[in-house]
Amino acid sequence: MKAIRRFSVRPVLPEPLRPLSDLARNLRWSWHPETRELFRSLDPEAWRASAGNPVRLLSAVPAERLAELAEDRGFLRRLAVAAGDLADYVSEPRWYQRADGVLPSGVAYFSPEFGITGALPQYSGGLGILAGDHLKTASDLGVPLIGVGLLYRHGYFRQSLTHDGWQQEHYPVFDPNEQPLQILREPGDGAPVRVELRLPGGRVLRAFVWKACVGRVPLLLLDSDVEENAPGERDVTDRLYGGGSEHRLLQEMLLGIGGVRAVRAYCRVSGHPEPEVFHTNEGHAGFLGLERIRELGEGGPDGTRLGFDAALEKVRAGTVFTTHTPVPAGIDRFDRELVARHFGDDGELPGIAVEDVLRLGMESYAGGEPNVFNMAVMGLRLAQRANGVSTLHGQVSREMFAPLWPGFDSSEVPIGSLTNGVHAPTWTAPAVPADARDLKDAELWELRRSLRERLVQEVRRRLYASWRQRGAAQAELGWIDGVFDPDVLTVGFARRVPSYKRLTLMLRDRDRLMEQLLHPQRPVQIVVAGKAHPADEGGKRLVQELVRFSDDPRVRHRIVFLPDYGMAMARHLYAGCDVWLNNPLRPLEACGTSGMKAALNGCLNLSVLDGWWDEWFEPDFGWAVPSADGAAADDTERRDAIEAAALYELVEDHIAPQFYERNGSGVPDRWVEMVRQTLTRLGPKVLADRMLREYVERLYAPAARSQRELTPPAAEELAAWKARVRAAWPGVVIDHVETSGEAGSGEALEVGASLGLRVRVGLGGLGPDDVEVQAVSGCVDESDRIAGRGAVRTPLKPTRGPDMEGRWLYEGPLALDRTGAFGYTVRILPAHRLLAGGAEMGLLVVPSENAASSSDGTGGLLMR
Template sequence: MKAIRRFTVRTVLPEPLRPLGELAQNLRWSWHQETRELLQSVDPGGWRAAGGDPVRLLGSVPAQRLAALAEDRRFLRRLTAAAEDLSDYLTNPRWYQSASQGSELPSAIAYFSPEFGITAALPQYSGGLGILAGDHLKAASDLGVPLIGVGLLYRHGYFRQSLSREGWQQEHYPVLDPNELPLTPLCEPGGSPALVTLALPGGRSLRARIWTAQVGRVPLLLLDSDVEENNASEREVTDRLYGGGSEHRLLQEMLLGIGGVRAVRTYCRLTGHPEPEVFHTNEGHAGFLGLERIRELHDGPDALEFDAALEAVRAGTVFTTHTPVPAGIDRFALELIGRHFGDGGELPGVDLDRVLELGRENYPGGDPGVFNMAVMGLRLAQRANGVSTLHGAVSRQMFAGLWPGFDPEEVPIRSITNGVHAPTWVAPEVFRLGAHQVGVQRTEDALAVGGSHSWESVANIPDAAIWEVRRNLREQLVEEVRARLRASWRQRGAGDIELGWTDEVLDPDVLTIGFARRVPSYKRLTLMLRDKERLTRLLLHPQRPVQIVVAGKAHPADDSGKRLVQELVRFADDPRVRHRIVFLPDYGMAMAQRLYPGCDVWLNNPLRPLEACGTSGMKAALNGCLNLSVLDGWWDEWFDGNNGWAIPTADDGSGGPASNEEDGARRDDIEAAALYDLIETQVAPRFYDTDGTGLPRRWIEMVRHTLVTLGPKVLAGRMVRDYVSELYAPAARAHRTVTAEAARDLSAWKARVREQWSRVAIDHVEAGSAGGTVELGSALALRVRVALGGLDPADVDVQVVSGRVDDSDRITDASAVSLKPGGRPDLDGRWLFEGPLELDRSGPFGYTVRVLPAHPLLASAAELGLIAVPAEAEGMTAGVLR
């Protein structure tokens, strides 16, 4: 019989064990080894059965076991120490509280993301974006950054993956009960659930309750539409991560952005948490948060018109783009947006046409009939960034249409390279190796906060100790793989009598390569299969064999990705090679935490430059795994020739997909051959090149070099510190400066500049040489006459832009110097601007001049997308000197 109602009966812990509940509810246990070991010791068998989830564990521990623990003095001492350690962690000042910026730092930051990968016990993530968001929260907690995370609670999470007998991906959607997760409902003072409400067309409403997960010091608010007050269709809005059609996705993103801001306001009202001064949009899915904040200012006590409210909102908003291809961005039909934001929909009183213009692709190459979430995100944020140096360059090129007239290099999108949360991803064995060398506290600080000093001590760890840990981790991975492979084959219909061969799968002494990620086509899961016979020879080499562990999920709607999975699985099923290559279904955090440390080499072969960052290789590197990767994402930035290998690419340096199928196939053939060559001639020989003691000294030296040089760089702590100094602190200063009055003044100034800009023109440029020479170290005296229309000299910045020029007279290393206005306008209303042009570089040299809007509250001279150049200048090539 089926139950008509489901609820969760929670265990009542004996009084001496009450701190266990607090430890289990704060997700710090997921990255704090001592707390995890304490929770595991409550019931080791129950811990395994609960999948390492302490909330589930405590709900299933027998009463007699709890009674015994309540009398166990040794356990109670450990429990008291763990509880005190958590209390110290939550209350003592950390890096942020002593940071040099002091009062310039924001009182709070709201961080919005569609997914968060905190722990496998809270499955609200699908891949890299969610894991990055989870690591961002954890690192912020370790540093004491006052972050509030905001997301959605998906009742089915992302899908669980299994394989059919034929190797076809199958999806399963388990039902998640929030009462069985490490979550707490946010309640009003009377005890009723706190709700946020959105208006839908036709007089309907979308309501969501707010659950909180405590990620160390950071609260994570998750909105859940599965509440009794909603109709059936509204209850399903938060059913699955990245599921449903366009309207379903739109409702999810409205709830995340608009509902998320309302949830933050509710949380701060009920808890006394400081209101955020900075709002960080992690990818475009949450972009509607800016519209809600405009509505707040529009309806507030000091009501602002749309343009002024927009300026106030932009000042304190940060936008991070993770997508290197336009196809990866959410885009909606304008009619759909209009239906939900027009009469009877959300944001009453906010001009619908202005809303539509924020997301419209009204630039060359865009589609003015669609609403682009990333475009809206960029227009609503005064500060934006990509997630690696290369990705920043790709993003500036991709979104250059929003800043017409500017070279892509000047598009105001900077780069902050991603990092990973080392305490989450570093294996306990690697942690203990470092702790033995420099002590527990210094090791914890090195992993959480960064700094190169502690990492340099890795150089003093004996070769034998490093190799013993690496071999131990490889052996653990082999055991994990065999267990998961047996479970997978049972799901595929095999009986135990057929699975004896799995006991011989992989070898703890064989070079192990790992490859695990989502399976879109650009990540090229099957590039390794391009020449199956050559791969087979590498796997079965009599002296230098290779073994490969592969995992990954294709999107449920992506049949081409599923075919790639099936091709890989069918190859791995071949009895000739199945002991050397395996595909593990249901890739997730729990698997990853064994996979990264256990591999010797981490493989990454995307189509360059379509990998925005690729943080899986960072996690592997922190465990002494060497990277074998295309120069894309973070690897393009930090590969140095001694920390792994770079797979040569067949592109011309510009990257991107091939122009046609034939070129794409040729590119795959060339790059696959390069991959095989590297493994055969460099990677495997170095791994198996041992001395008389059996140690591969040159390999160990590469491991040591990887840890010393990459360790401090790839940390999420470094990443979050960069966000604080480069984005959060400037955004907080701008937020405080752009008061209601300042916002009105700024919006009025921008309107005046836009109205007059068509009348701005450079009429004459005169360059006189200094001393009659054009030599290195001399200067040219520039005089530029500019028509400003109805603008004043204070409204503009007249610049001379100079540098070396290429064969087409294009300036390649431009630097800009402002010229000063002199005197009054002439009879034609033109202003004179003067200044020297220093000839500080030899060789072909060129200059041009330009006029940009100038205002102290602009974060970038390109912010308005307005520029005036001489009529003869095309791409800054005027005035070439040779």
Template sequence: MRAIRRFTVRPALPEPLAALGDLASNLRWSWHQETQDVFATVDAEAWKRSGKDPVKMLGEVSPARLTELAGDKKFRKRLELAAADLDQYLTGDRWFQQNAGDDAPAAIAYFSPEFGITSVLPQYSGGLGILAGDHLKTASDMGIPIIGVCLLYRHGYFRQALSFEGWQQETYPVLDPDGLPISLLREVDDTPVKVAIDVPGDTLVARVWVASVGRVPLLLLDSDVEENSLALREVTDRLYGGTTEHRLLQELLLGVGGVRAIRAYSRINGSPAPEVFHTNEGHAGFLGLERIRELSVEESGPRLDFDTALEVSRAGTVFTTHTPVPAGIDRFPRDLVAQYFGSTSPTPGVPVDRILALGEESYAGGDRGVFNMAVMGFRLAQRANGVSLLHGHVSRGMFNGLWPAFDEDEVPITSITNGVHAPTWVAPEVLTLADEVGADLDSEAADAFDVVDKIPGKKLWDTKRVLRQRLVDDARARLRASWLKRGAATAELGWIDNVLDPDVLTIGFARRVPSYKRLTLMLRDPERLKALLLHPERPIQLVIAGKAHPADEGGKKLIQEIVRFSDDPEVRHRIVFLPNYDIAMAQPLYPGCDVWLNNPLRPYEACGTSGMKAALNGGLNLSILDGWWDEWYDGDNGWAIPSADGVDDPDRRDDIEAHALYDLIESEVAARFYDLDPSGLPVRWLEMVRHTLKSLGPKVVSSRMLRDYTERLYVPAAQTSRLVNHDYKGAAALADWKQRVRAGWPAVRVDHVESAGLEDVPEMGGVMELRAFVSLGDLAPDDVDVQVVHGRVRGEDDLVDQVAQSLTLTENFEAGRYRFDGRLTLSRTGPFGYTVRVLPRNELLATPAELGVVTLA
């Protein structure tokens, strides 16, 4: 017999233990070791059985044990201190309150399709979600007033298992919201808050759950409510699942419904309304349409025209793109989007033709039959960024078509390199070592980690062995469970007791399994890999994990190839594939590895933060120069796998890079790891570990990332938003100005440029006088910035290392013709060139490229 309904009964805690409920309901416990220690003290076995889930654990603790703890003065004191510490954490001033200044935003809304906070709240699939989770945790630690918005997926992503033949199998266990560390958002009369959006022929309703991520509320929209039809109840069934139309419904609920959920949350809690909206990837891009509706259609709003409302919304919006792979961008059929925003639109009153124009690939090579969510994201946000320097460069190339008049390096997409939340990912033993020598994991100082030189080499090496042993134990337990699920008998699994060795060089590789990440590059020459695994003096061992998307048959085949290789009795004690990669697996995996391997097809790794987590745990990176590693590899903090850029044959490229990988492991990585001094320490290896921590520590932490977002994007967005928002006149004027400039720009031209003052042979330090005669048509000189752009010349007179310098208006002729003058000092030798250009100029523009127009001489 099966139950027709399931739910979780939470325990009634004795009054002296009420604080346990408060500690369990705030997800700060997931990165706060002292709080976890309190839960472990309640019942160590139940804590372990629950997978370190305090809500689940408290449901298993017997009433007798709770009564015993209620009478234990020592435990009650410990609980009291933990509760007081949480209260101080939630209410005290932190970095933001002390440093952000008066221009800082009162609140920031951060939308993402997934958030990886903890394995007990499985609302993530991979790097995007883990990054979003680290973003919220770090914002909490720093006191940044962020509100997160996501969907509550009733089945999460999926649980991965393996068949006997090594084929990925997916299951979708039902998550009971009452058993999760979340609570319903309720009105003051205790009724649950619900948001609704119109869809063709129906209304999609969702209730709102709240997860407390330290100081940060995370709002989770759930469509599994009685008001919905069966089809609409399934909208929030699983992450990245379903048909194209299903995905569209999810993204409408996330974007449009998410804004409405935030409005309800702010109203109920009396908290400031967000001044900045941050769209983490394009999935939540429809939030911009809802904000336009609020401003242009909502009866209680200012009733602005569409263009003015667009400028108000854009001013306070930040868009982060995460993929350098076009296939990773959501693109919906244009006709489907037109259908959904037709007569029963989720944003009624917003013109469907203007909506379609926002997502149109209206550039050379674009497909006008699709609606591109990333393109809409860029058009609805005044500020945009990629997630590493190289990814910023790649993104400017990918989306150059939106700003065709500009060279790639002037496309208005900046970069903020990702970081990782150290308290989540650094092993407690490593944190203890850091505390003992006074290392500050949140310091901005470049020399913050130099104190690691004070850690004795033996202590550092012994700590890494402890972490390696923990990984070995965890891997054996997971491997045994996997084989039992694959159909093996307990009696034939004795060999697992000898899988992996805590004294062998351990290399980790774990990530999602799209083809460009090249899970099987290590298998290009199986015999060469076997030789490395079984080397009699310098063996290596590999711990591998990763999920393929359920619809990605190619990715599943790659997993099967790895599994079949690791099943070979000759090598299975040296290489393991662990199914169901998640946060719980990752936390012992990163610290337990000596080397973190990353071999994507360059330049398709946007950032790749797993190697950062390994580095903070004293691991060394062995990676293709892609993502963050291209930016921060310095020759001594790991190894760069040579990349065969320019080789068009993919098989030949893989062969070249695989053999380069084998050579590096054999001749450099393993050789250094096993190079021991008379006391048994790998001195040169430990030198690299220390240098890695010193060179990368201050860069890879997410506190650096959040400072960058705050100072470079959030504060400027809030400032601009206030300029256009305080009475909307600024936004209306900006919208009118943009229309006037776009209409008048065809008449703008550079008629003539004169130069004087140089000798026949120009010399460094010489000064050139410039005069530019410019026609502006109906535009005024204040509408434009006339610049001389100079730099080195290469190829066919292409300017590189460009420097732009504004010229000054000196003379006004008839018929809209003007003269602009300037002086140019020759500050470099070699081939030199210059040109003159005219750009739009307005103090409310985030960048001169915003309108996408420029006139060159």
């Protein structure tokens, strides 16, 4: 019989055990083994049944057991140590408090999903796991960060399989009262804090704010399951990445606009400093910039009201935008009319004109769709600093978004790169030592075998549960006891299942794969896991194809698919696998942090050179799968065939022989040395500590400085200056370019020589202080394009002007500092002390074809 209403009844702990409640409600236990072990010792069976959730555990432990523990001196000593350790952790100065320089008083970090622990299922994949690691690392380093997201009452789906291997989705009820969450309340009457958004037609979207403590970092999660909401509004936060366009738009409005309002409420209630920097983790939260513009329009902290353009400059100065997708299809895009209907006088942000909202997100550039509102485009236009999540992804992002900066080479598009990292305490198995250098080869090999043996047991347990769920009888499943072998080379592949990650590339030549799985001397076993998006029928077919192959009685003891991939399963896979496989279509993997987590446990990477592996691969750490190039790169079938063959060859000729080649003591010397190199040399690079310090030093601190410099008068000045420059820019021209130098007409020049440049320009009513005239020089390719990365940009100085025609003369030297085919050009860009870079405004003037002239014939140069 189904209950008509659900309650959560909390236990009353005996007084000596009260610190257990504080420990349970701070998510530090998710990465602190000693605290988890303390909870497990309360009742091991109840701990397993609670799926490692201490809040749920405390509700399940019998009262007599609690009374017994309240009298147990040994347990109370352990409890006191754990409680004292947490108190010290959340209060003592850490790296950030000791760091030098101008640092922000606070950072607000917005993300649509957060993967903190499997017990709090508010994530779907890498974006959320990264966000969770970002918060945990901010806590470890003492960064004053506030996380902001949505609370999904059904989370992301749970995955199971039908008898024929088809993915099924389940959405279990998520009760926040059974989680380490507390509702944010007003300090006076204790009423829940509510955030409200206006919707078309006089409707109102209301949301509660739940707070999770991630160590010393608060995570605010907005929840639309409010009784006063209409059914449609109540379901806005029902599930992660679900629903149609309007549902997604409302989620993103609540995340961005409502998220800023939640931050303001939290700072008011708690006394936490207001954040100076706002970090948008992907475009889903982009509307946060519009809410901050609205705030400034109504009066900033000092009461000064800013116009839209000045407020935009102020907001941009303190905003960081991180893009995670290397493909346009991965970006949320909405119909123009849908967005327009939700803003303006009848919707949200009534003080901001709808056209101002739209122009921030419209694809108003070459190749864009004129009626599409693009969340990533808005994110870039609202942020003065932007980054991709690996060096290669930064390059891909600059090329993908280059139309926003017409005329600039993609290398100059103002999107940097900052490579992701992972939180070691979360992802490193407790058995793995902090320093592997002191372990002998035999000890390191035994450690790896013991981790593999634990994985074998976990695989069998999960495989048994999956087959029972698929309808198999217990009597049919005796074969599972022989699945996997702790002495066999184990390969792992686990991630989301979009087509570009190529889940089934390993099945390209099934006979060859079967030979590897069943090799009499060098067998391989493979564990696979991953979820396809509920709406992705193609992804589901890939899952089914893999499952059906793994069901074959000939190989089912050597290859398995484990459903319901999540954080708890991932920890076992990262620790127990010998090789971590990643074979995306290059360059469509933004970063791919799963291989980083595996590396922290001594697992070797076998990957296409994409994402982070492209920049950090060395033969000491693993293997690179060659990518097809040339014509083959454009032929999907041929590309898959080439890269699958390369993958099989690596396993057959290099990986398996190296794993099974043992010395007299039964230790594979070369393999163990690669494990050691992975732990000691690669491990420190992939840490989230390194990542977050770079965010602070390269992005947060500069954003805070810009935010402080842009006082209301400075913001008004900058906005007025930009308007003046844009109005005058059509009149900015380069009339004439000439050179004088050390060679006669047609002669090649020697490296070390120099030329004098003279450029006649019209500034359209602007002055020399408003622009920078540059010479750009460097090696040229066959089409006379100057290599972007190696180009040298030299400012030229005004020497005369304006003349009777209003023209200015600029001059300067051009150093010939490299050999080979060499060329130069000149250009004009806007210049202002408050711009983050020359490309910020997307304005550029270059010579027309008839503007260039050379007095000595050296306009195109050949160096020797």
